[in-house]
Amino acid sequence: MPELPEVETVRRGLQPVMEGAKIVVAEARRPDLRFPFQPDFVARLQGQVVTGLGRRAKYLMADLASGDVLLMHLGMSGSFRVIKPDNDAAPGEFHYPRGKDTTHDHVLFRMSSGADIVFNDPRRFGCMKVIARNALEDEPLLRGLGPEPLGNEFDAAMLARSCEGKTTSLKAALLDQRVVAGLGNIYVCEALHRSHLSPRRIAATLSTRKGEPTDHAKRLVGAIHTVLNDAIKAGGSSLRDHRRTTGELGYFQHSFKVYDREGETCKTPACGGTIKRFNQNGRSTFWCRKCQK
DNA sequence: CGCAATACCTGGGTGC
DNA sequence: TGCACCCAGGTATTGC
Numbered sequence: 061m062p063e064l065p066e067v068e069t070v071r072r073g074l075q076p077v078m079e080g081a082k083i084v085v086a087e088a089r090r091p092d093l094r095f096p097f098q099p100d101f102v103a104r105l106q107g108q109v110v111t112g113l114g115r116r117a118k119y120l121m122a123d124l125a126s127g128d129v130l131l132m133h134l135g136m137s138g139s140f141r142v143i144k145p146d147n148d149a150a151p152g153e154f155h156y157p158r159g160k161d162t163t164h165d166h167v168l169f170r171m172s173s174g175a176d177i178v179f180n181d182p183r184r185f186g187c188m189k190v191i192a193r194n195a196l197e198d199e200p201l202l203r204g205l206g207p208e209p210l211g212n213e214f215d216a217a218m219l220a221r222s223c224e225g226k227t228t229s230l231k232a233a234l235l236d237q238r239v240v241a242g243l244g245n246i247y248v249c250e251a252l253h254r255s256h257l258s259p260r261r262i263a264a265t266l267s268t269r270k271g272e273p274t275d276h277a278k279r280l281v282g283a284i285h286t287v288l289n290d291a292i293k294a295g296g297s298s299l300r301d302h303r304r305t306t307g308e309l310g311y312f313q314h315s316f317k318v319y320d321r322e323g324e325t326c327k328t329p330a331c332g333g334t335i336k337r338f339n340q341n342g343r344s345t346f347w348c349r350k351c352q353k
Numbered sequence: 354c355g356c357a358a359t360a361c362c363t364g365g366g367t368g369c
Numbered sequence: 370t371g372c373a374c375c376c377a378g379g380t381a382t383t384g385c
Binding site for chain 2: 379380381
């Protein structure tokens with residue numbers, strides 16, 4: 061499901077009920093998500109005050125008063141929702157209407173702010189892990205991540221440098237979280253279209269022989285900034301699974317120019333091309349052959 | 354080494 | 370209706 065804009069939308073939804081509140085009860089309803097929960101997972105969360113809720117790439121990071129950090133990743137199908145606890149339930153129990161959509165409720169938090177937070181993830185590609193804040197730089201899940209695409213360090217020069225010598229496609233390079241951290245299939249397709257660059261272009265063509273960024277690299281960075289910022293403003297894109305923590309849909313999918321638009325007309329002014337789809341490294345690529353070069 | 358393919362999961366849609 | 374198959378917003382691992 062979620063790429064950077066969706067994760068940021070979730071972060072903004074959880075922040076008001078998590079920050080400054082205590083995790084009164086934590087519950088993992090199955091032994092694992094992508095990997096097994098740590099044996100002390102619940103113990104390290106329960107009773108802790110969340111001092112801040114941040115984001116790094118597609119990871120949510122809840123700072124705890126203990127000095128631990130709770131890392132959360134939504135995988136392909138993870139979502140959080142915030143619900144009102146049932147006042148008639150026992151203090152440590154979560155009572156709420158069950159249905160098909162609650163089958164995959166795997167992790168629950170009761171916050172002292174008066175909210176229950178439910179993590180749902182049908183495919184279980186998501187994960188949660190508690191680590192010590194002073195060991196963040198040694199954390200394997202975070203160690204290899206490249207720059208934040210909306211951060212100050214990420215610019216055309218940096219992108220060109222990290223693509224130097226890469227013989228893979230530009231599409232594959234942008235999906236590589238070591239190159240830039242937070243893009244996924246949707247926003248890579250959209251950023252390439254908005255910068256009029258072909259997904260098949262060799263990644264190394266973003267820099268000159270001298271190692272300077274090309275105009276292509278500058279255009280691409282501009283497009284990445286624009287599409288991510290616009291998508292965050294729209295509350296992300298809702299195709300199948302993404303919901304805001306309130307259950308509402310994001311609406312950036314209405315602004316897609318290529319993603320999921322196979323056979324439709326290109327939205328580039330005066331282009332008139334037809335959006336095509338093909339498979340690149342096992343993922344669908346959507347693009348306009350006429351205006352993306 | 355870089356890169357492509359594969360595996361991990363469930364569910365929805367399609368075509369027979 | 371059932372079934373086989375394909376597809377899905379991610380990422381770690383495998384193998385060439």
